[in-house]
Amino acid sequence: MEFVSPEGLRLDGRRPMEMRQIRAEIGVVAKADGSAMFEMGNTKVIAAVYGPKEVQNRSQQLNANALVRCEYTMANFSTRRSDEKTKGRSTEISLVIRQTMEECILTNLMPRSQIDIFVQVLQADGGTRSACINAATLALADAGIPMRDLVTSCSAGYLNSTPLLDLNYIEDTCNRRLQGSCRLHREILLENTKQLEYRRGT
Template identity: 65%
Template sequence: MEFVTPEGLRQDGRRPRELREMRAEIGAVSKANGSAVFEMGNTKVLAAVYGPREVQNKSQQMSNQALVRCEYTMANFSTGDRMRKPKGDRRSTEISLVIRQTMEECILTHLMPRSQIDIFVQVLQADGGTRSACINAATLALADAGIPMRDIVTSCSAGYLNSNALLDLNYVEDSAGGPDVTVGFLPKLDKVTLLQMDAKLPIDVFEDVMELAIEGCKAIATYIRNVMLEHTKQLEYHRDG
């Protein structure tokens, strides 16, 4: 398969180092304490945050920090075949764990001891890079819920196909079987909190790919920051009005 033409265009018309178009909306679920919808191209994810609230299962309560829980689900209609998706399968358990660990890392949990924060992310439409989109959506939802965080955490994937490092793989590129590096990144602190790859890649190529993914994270962070600023301005406007 040719994923990058000699003219330097990908199948969907992007260049190798371009992100898909993003769109974000804060406050999509009014019941939740914080919520957001985040889109990367045709990947669309809804995140809802509840908490900090009382710990439901007392045995899990921690006296020095908050308990963070995360549940990742894919809507039945999120992929082309509209199949009933079993809950709690291996893949979603793994992604739930990954998202929980990533978010836990940036939430200031020690400020909220003996409490619980629930993050629900649901994929409404899947077109590759759901993991990254979920983390980005969760960041926005946590911010919306007003939960104290060290920094915003953003995530982006990058792959390596036809000897080209490609940013933000879509479904077709993702299923080509090449390496796929997902990075979670704290832009202000300049720290990587998540790094996943499920293939072999020579170390020097890997560094380029990871560098590209970090670039992507930074671009997303800028976008998310603007979205939050815009949202805050709206809030201010509504309060004043």
């Protein structure tokens, strides 16, 4: 399958180094302490932050830091294809987002408290993980939680010897089918996250 046409355009008409249109909105969940909606092209996610609040499960309470929890879910209607291994993927992405945000939040300022981050994918078109990280960052900033930095994320991949920025679903899945580049894709994502953070900080 041809992912980049001879004219240098991708399937959805972008150049290889072009991102999809992004749109963000804060304050979408009225009762939450902070919330945000983030769109990258057709990918649309919503994030809500509750906290810092009293730890629900006393045995998990940390005496020097805040406990950060994250729950990532995909709405049933977010994608047409039924994904059979969704559950494992959800837990994995929850973990990735939690670790990223935990690093970023100054948890030592809020000892013995808990911060809950909920992210849900409303529409999936590739790059849900990046969109979720971006939405979670915005929601945390909206909630007034002290952070080291704003983490931003964007996926990138290497297909048919062309590097592509911000993969959509078709490019993403084909990438996964080519066993070799699957790994590459993920590493780039994580590295990219750090890189952006680094650049922003200095």
